Amino acid sequence: MDLTYSPGDQAFRAEARAWLDAHVPAAPLPSLETEEGFAAHRAWEAGLAADRWSVVSWPLAYGGRDCGLVRWLVFEEEYWAAGAPGRVGQNGVNLLAPTLFDHGTEEQRARILPPMARGEVVWAQAWSEPEAGSDLASLRSRAVRADGGWLLSGQKTWSSRAAFADRAFGLFRSEPDTPKPHQGLTYLMFDLRAPGVTVRPIGRLDGKPAFAELFLDEVFVPDEDVIGEPGSGWRVAMSTAGNERGLTLRAPGRFLASADRLAALWHERGRDPYTRDRVADAVIGARAYRLFTYAAASRFLEGEPLGPESSLNKVFWSEYDIALHETALDLLGGEGEAADAGGGWGEGYVFSLAGPIYAGTNEIQRDIIAERLLGLPKGRR
Amino acid sequence: MRFLLDPEQTAFARSLDALLTAADTPAAVRSWGAGDHAAGRALWSRIADLGVFALAVPEAYEGLGPRPVEVAVAFVELGRHAVPGPSVETVAAAALLSEPRLAHLAKRFLPGVASGGTVMTLALPGGGPYVLDGDVADVELGVGVTGAGELRVAREAAGPEGGTSRVRRSLDPARRLCLPRPGGELLATGPPVVAGAAHAVRWARLATAAQALGVGLALLDRTVAYVKQRSQFGVPVGSFQAVRHRLADAKIALEFARPLVLGAALSLDPADVAAAKVAACEAAYATARTALQLHGAIGYTAEYDLSLWLTRARALRSAWGSPGECRAVVLGDGADAGFG
């Protein structure tokens, strides 16, 4: 049982910190949910990639540093502590890339990963449909066999950042008459600017086009853009879902940095007695999440799969994130009403509100915890 | 970097669990609360034989420690079985007397703690107004609240003069609260006492947090088992989503408190220890509320064993620093041990 870093890990931390100190922009970038912000974030990620900091855990060949889980955690702590920008490429980096490592071909990895690492090709996740939310397997968009590939038709929705992104990945029904809904699905990648694709941005609560609806009308996708075997898309997609909820979606460094900023704000604001306990809880929660993640990483490094424990993570961070931002806004008092309230708290608050909804709603996660971790009987859903 | 218990630590927890499962601990808890300490003292000796108290005592005084991680592991098990008695206080007293400048006192008291022969209790600034189980402990220590620090032994060797009249009932019937005795032999004064007392508060909070975590885990286990076998409307109540989701929330709170307790044992930093105390006690208390609700009326009875953990969860929340006091320490806004 120990929490000390090896000299190599410490040197890595120092190197990351020095680079970030020299490069993190002094003023925050514009919101990445705007066209101008999107461009600014792409440029930032290109700079990160130039010095191999955009995807530290990937193999060298694809632009990474081939560093293990502990160094990835260390890097994330430094990244967020330095006040570096949110990642526009995160859907690709956190969701598609792990899927390609597990199920893609060598050709796909070589073609897709390096431009993803550089922010040149930004990816959107096209899973949800108007009639397929929590019950994702009920999806109806089709993939029909064509010469050398597939024709995609149907409607996807809530696709984060699709308003400005370049390509998307998602599930399509390739065999219409299977006995079970999660059979006969194929996992494909497609171009958001291909003929037959219409992207309609949707404003989130604050009106920013943070996600979009996609209308697909016989969009051609070549065979090279199928991930895994046609028909086995559900299995491929579920390995991505595990990543999303588990270790990679929310590194503890992000919350540690936010909790530090909140505590500093509280001290600056005269140690406001009304928010004191909630500020303390934010500090405690960030520490708990960090240590929980270190324990999970330690188990993972010893060969244990992540499994349903990721559902504990997902509910914890999503509720934590809201509480943290609500506390900051309350501490700011009347100033907290301003959408651009100091320190990005307003923007962060709007973003946090969606946490319990995406990546599998918290109700669905609690069902997984109840059945698979507590062994409770299956209920009527 | 390997933030996981090693196989010996896991095996130690298992053997303690096996001992306490076989020992009919609930009966010992009940008789302790009724003022009959024989079964509880017998249990204490067996726990000591496994080395639990020796882990808090330095090797120089016939102990195996100090080993805070192992102490935390042990206290999770003591909590899981609702073991009665001033175990937290005994460990805290050992921490106080381990202050290097109090070596003469260590020699006098600590070998007895390590062997299990001496049950200790103590009152410290930062620890609340009562001494726990002051009617039964062999040694009662008190630290004066004056800035200079003054350590006294208020009583040595248990005897009938313990005086049950001093006992106030706790919300947890198995915890017997006494007002500190005035006077007694002056053992030490000055900075060593102040430093030792601050150290003792950290150990007390750590052990309390671990014990609370164990209490919460036991409440969750028992409730999960109950809702699987209790049927209403023709199905197990555990198949209702409102029930399942409350238990899932309890599981989340407890599983995120656990690493805080172990992390605090590694660092013994006052803010880390306070954070662990807040998280573990809040998680245990929330689990107690859930456990009571999901048991229905049977959970609300003293006859049913669930009550032993329900009332313990409430008591531990205020023991050795209220949630508010501990949160203040987390923010660097409060005193660690009450000396300002």
Ligand SMILES: Cc1cc2nc3c(=O)[nH]c(=O)nc-3n(C[C@H](O)[C@H](O)[C@H](O)COP(=O)(O)OP(=O)(O)OC[C@H]3O[C@@H](n4cnc5c(N)ncnc54)[C@H](O)[C@@H]3O)c2cc1C
């Ligand atoms: C900001 C944001 C970004 C998103 N980004 C993407 C993206 O990039 N790509 C993508 O594909 N999707 C994305 N989504 C969609 C997201 O995955 C879905 O919103 C989610 O799966 C829930 O589906 P739904 O919204 O249709 O809600 P529904 O499934 O209709 O659920 C409505 C309510 O009913 C509850 N409910 C449903 N079933 C059960 C049950 N069995 N037990 C208990 N309660 C239940 C839900 O928990 C929820 O509270 C995003 C959503 C948001 C808010």
